[in-house]
Amino acid sequence: MSNKHAQSRRVLLLGNEACAEGAIAAGVRFYAGYPITPATEIFERFAYRLPALGGVCVQMEDECGSMHALLGAAAAGQRVATATSGPGFNLVQEGIASLASAELPAVIINVQRIGPSTGSIHGAQMDVMQAQWGFNGNHQTIALAPSSVSECFWTTVRAVELAETLRMPVLVMSEMHVGLMRQAVELPDYDEVRIEGRPRPTCAPSDYRTYLCKRLEDVPPLADIGSGYRNVFQVTTHGSETAGGGGMVWDYKEADWHLRHLAAKVLHRRHEIEWVEPFATEDAEVVIVAYGSCVSAALAAMKAARQDGRRVGVLKLVSLWPFPEDAVRRHAAKAELVLVPELNLGQMVREVERVLGPSGIPVHPINRVDSYYMWPDDILGVLNAMAGR
Amino acid sequence: MTSARRMAIPMVELAKATARLPDAQAGETFRYCPGCGLGIVQSALARALYRLEIDLSTVVTVGGSGCYGIMGEYFQSNHIHGSHGRAPAVGVGLKLANPKLTVITIQGDGDALAIGASHFIHAARRNVDITVLICNNFGYANTGGQYGPSTPLGGVTETSPAGCFEYPFDACQLAIGAGATFVARSTSYHAIHMTNMLERAIRHKGFSVVEVLQHCHVLYGKRNGMPEATQWLTLFKENSVRAGAPGGAEARRAEPGKWEIGVLHQEEKPEFVEMYFATAAKLAGNR
Ligand SMILES: Cc1ncc(C[n+]2csc(CCOP(=O)(O)OP(=O)(O)O)c2C)c(N)n1
Ligand code: SF4
Numbered sequence: 001m002s003n004k005h006a007q008s009r010r011v012l013l014l015g016n017e018a019c020a021e022g023a024i025a026a027g028v029r030f031y032a033g034y035p036i037t038p039a040t041e042i043f044e045r046f047a048y049r050l051p052a053l054g055g056v057c058v059q060m061e062d063e064c065g066s067m068h069a070l071l072g073a074a075a076a077g078q079r080v081a082t083a084t085s086g087p088g089f090n091l092v093q094e095g096i097a098s099l100a101s102a103e104l105p106a107v108i109i110n111v112q113r114i115g116p117s118t119g120s121i122h123g124a125q126m127d128v129m130q131a132q133w134g135f136n137g138n139h140q141t142i143a144l145a146p147s148s149v150s151e152c153f154w155t156t157v158r159a160v161e162l163a164e165t166l167r168m169p170v171l172v173m174s175e176m177h178v179g180l181m182r183q184a185v186e187l188p189d190y191d192e193v194r195i196e197g198r199p200r201p202t203c204a205p206s207d208y209r210t211y212l213c214k215r216l217e218d219v220p221p222l223a224d225i226g227s228g229y230r231n232v233f234q235v236t237t238h239g240s241e242t243a244g245g246g247g248m249v250w251d252y253k254e255a256d257w258h259l260r261h262l263a264a265k266v267l268h269r270r271h272e273i274e275w276v277e278p279f280a281t282e283d284a285e286v287v288i289v290a291y292g293s294c295v296s297a298a299l300a301a302m303k304a305a306r307q308d309g310r311r312v313g314v315l316k317l318v319s320l321w322p323f324p325e326d327a328v329r330r331h332a333a334k335a336e337l338v339l340v341p342e343l344n345l346g347q348m349v350r351e352v353e354r355v356l357g358p359s360g361i362p363v364h365p366i367n368r369v370d371s372y373y374m375w376p377d378d379i380l381g382v383l384n385a386m387a388g389r
Numbered sequence: 390m391t392s393a394r395r396m397a398i399p400m401v402e403l404a405k406a407t408a409r410l411p412d413a414q415a416g417e418t419f420r421y422c423p424g425c426g427l428g429i430v431q432s433a434l435a436r437a438l439y440r441l442e443i444d445l446s447t448v449v450t451v452g453g454s455g456c457y458g459i460m461g462e463y464f465q466s467n468h469i470h471g472s473h474g475r476a477p478a479v480g481v482g483l484k485l486a487n488p489k490l491t492v493i494t495i496q497g498d499g500d501a502l503a504i505g506a507s508h509f510i511h512a513a514r515r516n517v518d519i520t521v522l523i524c525n526n527f528g529y530a531n532t533g534g535q536y537g538p539s540t541p542l543g544g545v546t547e548t549s550p551a552g553c554f555e556y557p558f559d560a561c562q563l564a565i566g567a568g569a570t571f572v573a574r575s576t577s578y579h580a581i582h583m584t585n586m587l588e589r590a591i592r593h594k595g596f597s598v599v600e601v602l603q604h605c606h607v608l609y610g611k612r613n614g615m616p617e618a619t620q621w622l623t624l625f626k627e628n629s630v631r632a633g634a635p636g637g638a639e640a641r642r643a644e645p646g647k648w649e650i651g652v653l654h655q656e657e658k659p660e661f662v663e664m665y666f667a668t669a670a671k672l673a674g675n676r
């Protein structure tokens with residue numbers, strides 16, 4: 001991914017609009033969606049931008065339809081995306097599972113709102129566990145969480161690249177608080193946004209198999225349907241060699257390969273996927289691990305605490321899945337306390353606890369579920385109480 | 390139109406030209422029960438593709454969950470074994486992404502009329518240029534024989550042991566009502582007729598449906614006093630009324646237990662993908 005600002009321009013954008021622009025800059029030319037607040041601006045931006053670029057933006061009968069239209073378009077060679085929220089995120093799970101199992105790339109943007117069910121349209125970070133565990137079967141998802149309008153752009157660019165290169169659905173876990181925030185951002189010249197595409201076959205069509213690869217962690221080269229290479233995409237459990245070659249014998253070895261492969265291709269690259277940003281963690285006694293809209297509150301709390309002479313640092317997580325466990329271990333190594341503010345009743349904190357548990361560093365959650373932003377005082381209050389002040 | 394040679398091709402030649410058959414030496418077999426109507430559907434589809442002389446690398450079949458889900462793998466064309474009922478939505482994506490593809494969804498009555506009914510009727514409404522082949526075996530076979538939205542009143546299944554008490558859908562009428570521009574019905578007895586219907590459906594520009602009444606003697610048949618495939622073939626032969634046939638077809642098809650086969654509806658109407666790009670061009674021109 002190159003980030004040269006040859007002809008960059010400064011524009012005022014909503015986070016949602018920036019997600020759409022990031023996807024377009026990364027070559028997405030196919031969007032299928034179903035309207036839902038607070039994600040609709042993404043759809044509307046695509047509807048206005050894609051036709052003029054020769055692309056496709058289509059409204060489907062429901063989110064299930066959107067996801068399967070993406071599956072078809074991805075199989076025919078397009079870079080594809082959709083966006084949704086809350087109840088729609090439930091309905092896209094089947095499609096995400098299908099894309100994951102069939103190993104087809106797509107970007108799914110979830111502008112999170114309060115749940116369960118229709119819930120309310122207000123801000124939340126309540127679907128971050130669903131991002132990893134929302135659909136059936138064993139699998140490893142990739143999810144990125146933007147905390148600013150500029151990050152809405154760049155997480156979506158990166159999501160497209162990860163989806164294409166790893167042949168899988170990738171999630172951008174935005175939030176109402178981020179998606180509906182308006183900020184001035186520096187947009188690059190889109191011609192300068194160069195991302196890696198899907199791995200392509202170098203073999204003759206007769207030797208091509210849809211899932212053929214040597215090692216578990218390899219990403220099988222992908223030819224487009226209609227390009228002369230015969231594809232058999234399967235959402236069903238399949239092997240590497242037999243699939244696509246008239247492979248009609250199902251055996252246990254194939255199941256074992258399929259499931260381990262889906263996890264291995266992601267986990268083998270976990271350090272390339274890892275995306276975190278530390279702020280003054282080197283000497284920090286207290287590390288605030290934050291993502292999404294809680295990052296700005298964490299940074300404000302850090303600033304106030306530092307002025308007070310307390311050594312507080314922040315570790316911003318942009319990649320949530322696979323959980324950046326090495327980064328958390330590294331940046332919290334010297335901490336006496338780790339705080340995890342979230343707009344839910346404690347979801348990613350479980351991962352932080354899992355990772356830091358053996359080191360004995362206390363991990364403390366800070367939670368809001370009343371639709372408001374996390375406030376610096378919410379964090380400072382806990383900090384003071386924990387420090388006995 | 391179709392050359393005589395292409396009509397009369399022997400099965401072995403047909404298989405060479407279109408099929409990717411199971412490798413018996415590797416222990417592979419067809420996944421249908423012996424005598425299942427799906428074998429007849431598969432060879433009719435092979436014959437239709439052969440007659441159409443399309444480059445098979447531009448053909449995609451999309452299957453869901455059901456006994457027919459594997460059918461597309463037996464062809465040299467591309468196949469997407471997708472999830473239950475979503476094939477028409479996959480078809481919309483394929484066609485918009487590459488309008489040159491020939492897309493055929495291979496679906497079941499449960500797949501197209503229950504879990505995937507919404508995708509089916511909306512694809513019909515859009516008049517997207519795909520062909521939907523519905524293998525209607527009057528219920529859910531793959532899960533062991535339960536009733537579904539096309540099970541006749543009184544039909545005995547594992548979940549309707551005292552007989553089905555729900556009214557069934559007529560798949561063809563549903564498709565016509567939803568906006569499909571080519572709608573035909575055939576049966577697993579009428580192998581040549583079925584081939585003709587499929588050929589015309591695939592050739593048709595717009596949303597086309599071929600409903601095939603397909604026997605499942607093993608499950609639905611056994612539960613309803615017709616455990617032999619031949620009993621079904623006889624039933625289909627004796628009770629099918631040709632659409633538009635002279636001599637009181639109108640009255641005969643109204644008889645209980647009769648159904649019409651043939652082209653039930655055909656019209657020319659602008660197609661979805663063409664309409665999309667025509668409209669998009671307007672927007673592109675304005676900016
Ligand atoms: C979402 C989902 N629900 C249920 C099933 C289980 N299932 C597999 S096949 C099938 C029945 C399919 O019926 P039909 O489409 O008529 O095909 P048939 O087996 O009769 O050929 C069902 C319910 C599934 N695969 N996916
Ligand atoms: S269960 Fe019925 S429909 Fe399925 S393969 Fe057997 S005979 Fe055919």
Ligand SMILES: [Mg+2]
Nearest residue numbers: 497498526528
């Ligand atoms: Mg059925």
